[in-house]
Amino acid sequence: MYGLVNKAVESLVLSKFGQDTWDIIREKANISGPLISMKSYDDQVTYDLVGACVEVLELPVEDVLHTFGEYWVLDVAVVNYSNLMDAHGMGFVEFVKNLDQMHSRIQMTFDNLNPPSFQCQELDTETIKISYFSERPGLTHFVVGLLSGLGKHFQEDVNIEILATKADGAVSDDFKVTHRPISNS
Ligand code: HEM
Numbered sequence: 001m002y003g004l005v006n007k008a009v010e011s012l013v014l015s016k017f018g019q020d021t022w023d024i025i026r027e028k029a030n031i032s033g034p035l036i037s038m039k040s041y042d043d044q045v046t047y048d049l050v051g052a053c054v055e056v057l058e059l060p061v062e063d064v065l066h067t068f069g070e071y072w073v074l075d076v077a078v079v080n081y082s083n084l085m086d087a088h089g090m091g092f093v094e095f096v097k098n099l100d101q102m103h104s105r106i107q108m109t110f111d112n113l114n115p116p117s118f119q120c121q122e123l124d125t126e127t128i129k130i131s132y133f134s135e136r137p138g139l140t141h142f143v144v145g146l147l148s149g150l151g152k153h154f155q156e157d158v159n160i161e162i163l164a165t166k167a168d169g170a171v172s173d174d175f176k177v178t179h180r181p182i183s184n185s
Contacts, residue, residue, distance in 0.1 A: 069145020
């Protein structure tokens with residue numbers, strides 16, 4: 001994956017756990033020099049980084065991926081790519097429906113991008129089934145974190161249920177998501 005993904009893991013660890021912990025994780029993941037945003041790295045670099053976080057922070061991999069998903073939306077995408085985020089939807093459902101289009105736009109800059117794909121089926125006004133397609137294994141809980149982050153960004157109360165996973169032999173990871181505007185009363 002592109003370096004900006006790996007760099008986001010770095011900034012998440014630095015902000016929550018500090019430089020010393022990042023140095024241990026980086027070493028465990030065999031990352032020597034600085035990470036470069038626009039360089040396309042082998043996916044194994046990202047998997048090794050996540051694995052090193054699991055070991056060093058003593059957290060379940062599901063928690064690491066979920067936290068990284070929320071962080072990616074709320075502290076990377078919304079902050080560094082606000083134009084792209086704003087241009088692809090005003091609410092949770094509209095945005096999720098436009099995710100493929102958004103990654104296509106990103107592909108214009110990142111020409112080696114191998115993006116995921118999302119299919120949506122609205123079951124009723126508050127429920128949507130989202131199917132996530134990717135050539136990459138093991139990212140189910142990253143997507144749960146991303147969807148949860150999108151709920152927070154659009155101020156919608158989002159509940160995510162995993163219906164099927166590729167790990168269990170399905171062709172896609174499927175989620176049933178209920179979404180309601182957060183009421184301020
Ligand atoms: C607007 C900011 C965003 C940018 C710049 C961006 C860019 C990227 C990049 C560079 C990758 C790595 C793929 C590669 O290098 O081949 C990636 C992967 C991914 N992105 Fe985005 N993305 C953004 C927002 C989102 C959002 C909001 C979601 C929410 C669902 C999302 C879902 C994913 C997933 C699940 C992957 C993992 C790749 C896979 O599953 O195969 N992205 N994105």
